[in-house]
Amino acid sequence: MTFESAAVSSAGPRPDNQDSGCAGPRLVAIADGVGGNVGGAVASSLVINRLARHGSGGATSAGSAAWLSDAIAMGNRRIRAACAQTPQLKSMATTLTAIATTGNGVLTLAHIGDSRAYLLRGGALVQLTRDHTWVQALVHAGSITPEQARTHPLRSVLLAVLHGREDDIAKLEISTHLTQPGDRLLLCSDGLCGTVPAERMLGILAQAPGPAAAAALLQRAALDAPAHDNVTVAVADLSAVARSPCGPPVRVGAAASAPAEITQPLPTVGS
Template sequence: MVFQGSSAALSHTGKVRSNNQDSGYSGANLFVVADGMGGHAGGDVASSLALARLQGLDHGYESTGAAEHALRHAMTAAAGDLIDTVKAQPELAGMGTTVCAIIMVDEYAVIAHIGDSRIYLYRDDELTQITTDHTFVQRLVDSGRITPEEARYHPRRSVLMRVLGDMSADPEVDAFVMPTRPGDRWLICSDGLCGVVDDTHMAKTMALGQAPGRTADMLLKQALDAGAPDNVTIVIVDVGGQHPLFSGTPQIVGAAATPKGIEVPPIRPGRVSWLHLGRQAANEPSHFEPAAEYLEELIEEDRRRARRRRVGWIVGLLLVLAAIAAALFGAYTWTQTRYFVGAGDTTVVIYRGIQQNIGPISLSTPYENTGLPLNLLSDFDRQTVEGTISADSFDAAEHIVDQLRLNIGGG
């Protein structure tokens, strides 16, 4: 049965890259985003070849099982297409592509996914990420070693653990079936969108209820406003709804939209090795599928980074504690330059320090017992001494005691 709903596809080069390696498709029952990688030529070719293989799946299916089988088979066939292409043109070695695909079968969405492009479902005012990124940092998140927020800015966030490429004829594809219902909005996107626009802002845009094409335009603007360092490809699918239904003409966007998307441009000199993970030029790959030994080095590097982070926190904490201790010591040292005259058990005593206490800690100690009996003092002088009399120095404190003695003699 032909899917009942509406959809739109959009792809943009972004603000940094000089060519579009993404491909997108919005058809009658099939919806796809593929994010290619492999440099100036390889990414274009990889995403275009994958989409060309998947386009043949855009028709009705008797069951979700049949659709899922077709998706898995097409993804494997696409990997074979990439391998054959590299055999014929070795300069494209290392190219690959992510793929996120949905086939609508009655009230179900049949999903296939590999890489770090994503599928979201907006339902009941909530946006939910349906696919799980096949990335190094996602593995760190799953193991509890970093948080999802830390993953957004991790220096190895572009390292892919799985990809549709020329290295494996049997790619490990996630495929599953989910029920869908009228009012659902499905979003398929490359990481050019979800890598720079967070879920909260995407959800607010999806909630506006605009037509799929208008919604895609608004999401693209958010990515461009955020700098759009990568290609941005968006496919939005509404289940049912008030907007016009599928027109009958598939919409193809990105590299696969033009014949040159599957041609092989000449390789430019000075390409950056896939081992170099610094900032890439606009026409260089944005994703990497690591070899096993390289992955081990990445894991060890992350361990070293975690250790450095822990050491940094410990050193920082020790510095803060040292600063607090120094401040307290300085304050206490200052108090010991002060004196005051007060009452002992039966005599007038000169104290060193200040009259205040910090909890159970006294900031003063008896310094000299003057031997002057309290009972010889006038009532006024005795009350004044019991309330303490501050002095700037020991000499000043002795002068106060001498004055008390004079008051006794004068009385």
């Protein structure tokens, strides 16, 4: 099994895009960077560029939980190195939601932060990830409803992200799922799922003829809502049709717009 996948990313109404994503036959991932100045764009790019390189290799363990968590740990170490080199980047961090296929019908999902993965199967949309947010913890405790969480003033407070610390990886949630032909997966930043209701996402996802159309239509729905954030959407169809597993994933968002400059340390200002 390989992915037929597509990804799109837009700054939306924001002056810059701090989201990044990649979509390939073996690996699909999105990251929503946070941090002042360009920090968020650097953090999401470092992790997505690292993953995209990993996803185009030919390792026999490709797609496994260990393979995916190794790649994410490498990306997180790159964040740590950039933070150490460039003081203005010290507070940067990123969410990450990634799926990889081993090729034998098993899907690996890795998740940290408030980006999301959903599975469309049999006409139903199931959310596969749980947000690492303060409001999600309140929902889990029964203190507020999911509807109240959507508009809560503290909804953007994250409890876990990649910010280059050793213990980030312990907070990474990794799960494996048995796939079926016809499964369609959606990964998105909160610019989509915080803007467009789940029923609307289901309607669009179920009717779009392929991943590229689905991603474009979902992005359009978010931008028209209108979204107040960067919007990144990746859609992957599980297919038994063999594709070259070694093609480099397509990159979108900050990881695509200026990958060379943006991953270099910035000059120190005022010193």
